[in-house]
Amino acid sequence: MPKIKETTLEIDLKALRHNFEYLKSRMSPKTKFLGVVKAFAYGSDSVLVAKKLETLGADYLAVAYAQEGIVLREAGIRLPILVLHALPVSFNEIIDRCLEPNIYSFHTLKEFIKTASEKGQKEYPIHLKFNTGLNRLGFNTSDVETVAALLSETTSVKVKSVFSHMAASEDPIEKPFTLKQIDRYKTIVGQMERLLGYAFIKHMCNTSGILNYPEAHFDMVR
Incomplete structure (x- = not known):
């Protein structure tokens, strides 16, 4: 009968550093880097990975x-x-924990403004997600004016970033679609900045977007 061994997960922080530095080498020095560590850093160790990313910059x-x-x-x-x-x-x-919410619907926007106001917050940072083609979550292009109007009525929150997500940036066949997404996003953020009267962080690229669409790095990548 074969001997049963426990499964061991090894996290190579040297590999993480290599990947981080490689991606940074493909970016402008002015572009910010957002490390996604959801779902326990994709099944590894969110605390360990997050601490390493913080150390790396x-x-x-x-x-x-x-x-x-x-x-x-x-x-x-x-x-x-x-x-x-x-x-x-x-x-x-x-x-209470100084986290920053992604707001992607009118319901969540109104509810967060209400909560922030009740807690006496001033210009609490929020992030807005717009749908440009992934069709999963996010405001639509037609929502820009209404979103901006709601935000202009309160001082409890302030937009820290407006972002979207590429649906097929890894697929060369889908390049025309991805370029349309980028164009839609540019239109959205241009309108939002004009209506709000201030600038915010702009980000759209995932990993394959970083590698394949340098023109879409904007202010930050993920």
Whole structure:
């Protein structure tokens, strides 16, 4: 009978450093780097990976849910942390732990403004996601004016970034579609900056976007 051994997961921080430095070499020195460490850093160790990215010089981190961000805060991580699926039930904790919510619907926008106002916040940083083709989450292009109007009525929150997500940046066949996404995104952020009257961080590229679409690096990549 074969001897059964426990499965061991090894995390190679040297490989992480190599990948980080390679991606940075493909970017402008002025472009920020957001490390996505959701789902326990994709099944590895979110605290270990986040601490390494912080040491290497990452500018931002992102998690899926607020609880993941709380774990990082309790581990001493001080980088800004974007919560990609910020749920109204977690809004109080998000503010208490200095996490930054991704807002992708009118419901979540109104609810977060309400929570921030009730907690006496001024210009609390939020991130807006717009759908340009992935069709998963996000405001639509037609929502720009309404979103801007809602934001102009409050001082409790302020837009830190507006972002979107490439649907097929790894596929050369889909390049025409990706270029259309980039054009839509440029239109959206141009309108938002004009209506809000201030600039914010712009980001769209995932890993394959970093490698294949340098013209879309904007202010930050993920």
